[in-house]
Amino acid sequence: MDEIAGPLEVREAADPTAPDGGVVVTVRATGLCRSDWHAWAGHDDILLPHVPGHELAGIITGVGSGVQKWVVGDRVTVPFVCGCGRCEWCASGNAQVCPDQQQPGFTHWGSFAEKVTLYAADTNLVAIPDDVPFEAAAALGCxxxxxxxxxxxxxxxxxxxxxxxxxxxxxxxxxxxxxxxxxxxxxxxxxxxxxxxxxxxxxxxxxxxxxxxxxxxxxxxxxxxxxxxxxxxxxxxxxxxxxxxxxxxxxxxxxxxxxxxxxxxxxxxxxxxxxxxxxxxxxSHGMAASDYPAMLHLIEEGRLRPQDLIERTVTLAEAADLLPRMDTASPAGMTMIHPAAQGTAPRRDLT
CATH class of the missing domain: 3.40.50.720 (NAD(P)-binding Rossmann-like Domain)
Structure with missing residues (x-):
């Protein structure tokens, strides 16, 4: 994204490196959300050029110094609001209102990419159970x-x-x-x-x-x-x-x-x-990582099935075309992006 409300382009970028306390995640699935449209339309303060995307799930492929809880290979997702991990709000389990928060796709480059950087990993990352698909986990982020x-x-x-x-x-x-x-x-x-x-x-x-x-x-x-x-x-x-x-x-x-x-x-x-x-x-402004276990428990029990909300999966190129039209579109569910896919990705059975 090179300009506000302008055309979007898929192109090569340098691989990110894991910051201190943070990680790099290889994105396996990321959701296309109306909030991404708000950023594209100029309703959020972003620095250009910019990569949108804030609902994601994937595998850790880089770990920065100081990270205690996570290693390369872990399957993770993350709330769209990432707390700093140091303030009173994060300490009380309310990272979703952290005054020094980071938001992938808004405050820094996001997940409409093969790799994304995430900060304060020990505060913000959420482990994905083995039997929960990446698409279902990405649907949780926002x-x-x-x-x-x-x-x-x-x-x-x-x-x-x-x-x-x-x-x-x-x-x-x-x-x-x-x-x-x-x-x-x-x-x-x-x-x-x-x-x-x-x-x-x-x-x-x-x-x-x-x-x-x-x-x-x-x-x-x-x-x-x-x-x-x-x-x-x-x-x-x-x-x-x-x-x-x-x-x-x-x-x-x-x-x-x-x-x-x-x-x-x-x-x-x-x-x-x-x-x-x-x-x-x-x-209501998202949900902190500390509140995810109860929700994930209901998903593991089968009482909640976020994968049933996914209407279609698309490529990054298709997402670049869809994002500017989200204010007038009426999708009957979520659109999920597979960043590594090259052709059209049909809807898959996620059961």
Missing amino acids: RFATAYRALTARAHVKSGEWVTIVGAGGVGLSAVMIAKAFGAHVIAVDRSSTALATATRLGADHVIIADGATDVSAAVGELTGGGSHVSIDAVGSEQTCADAILSLRRRGRHVQIGLLPTPTGLSGVPMARAIAWELDILG
């Missing part, structure tokens, strides 16, 4: 882990509660799967009937088409008898944020996952409703 923490640690979803999820892309479909695993009743909202069909396949109890003519909050209120206990905006626009918040019942909890970029940095939120109905408005 969308799946963010949805997991949003529902469990932020919204504290309970069995039997109603959850409305606005947006049935990668993070929204992850939220559908996770909410159902915890026994919630799920309503998925999206503009794409194909995405909603996938949400139904993953367990959504009801779906609502956001066609501009449907009053989403009224439809949710009718289905739930007064509104949902929890809402998720998995897209990130004033409309989707408002639809999610207005779909809540009194004293409900809203979690904002989708980014809301505006020129001023401020976003419209229906705060009058939040005040009158005592709604909780929560942010």
Whole structure:
């Protein structure tokens, strides 16, 4: 990436070297995420030239001095927010809000490459169990882990509660799967009937088409008898944020996952409703490596299957064409990239 919102090119670059405390990972799978589009569009501060990519899994092929827990050959993934490992937030297990964080694909070159550098490895790396595919592990780094923490640690979803999820892309479909695993009743909202069909396949109890003519909050209120206990905006626009918040019942909890970029940095939120109905408005920014074991345990048990969210696998060249169009695309799941692949990589059975 040589310019903001410009064409993307696949080309050779020098091999990275492992920094002190860090590692080099040979990337076996990496996800194409709407957050990558935000960086390409100029909504994040990045230095050019730049390599995007932040959802990844692979094998350690280089280890820097001072690394204690990892060796060459380890199968690993990493959260998209990498903590410094030194501050009070990292020490308390909240590396996702570390003030000196690194983010592959944003603060430094990312994983849309054959190799990627990762920092503070002993704080941030997560071992991939042998029976978890690289593609499934890569799906955890941003969308799946963010949805997991949003529902469990932020919204504290309970069995039997109603959850409305606005947006049935990668993070929204992850939220559908996770909410159902915890026994919630799920309503998925999206503009794409194909995405909603996938949400139904993953367990959504009801779906609502956001066609501009449907009053989403009224439809949710009718289905739930007064509104949902929890809402998720998995897209990130004033409309989707408002639809999610207005779909809540009194004293409900809203979690904002989708980014809301505006020129001023401020976003419209229906705060009058939040005040009158005592709604909780929560942010969610990924998940620290220290919180991964519980999620991985559910995956090993088969209660969560992130690999079911993968719609297709593509090459780097195909990803370079797809990334600029992510704001208008409506994929029914995740797109995974195989950096070493040369031709078109068809979807594979990941069971």
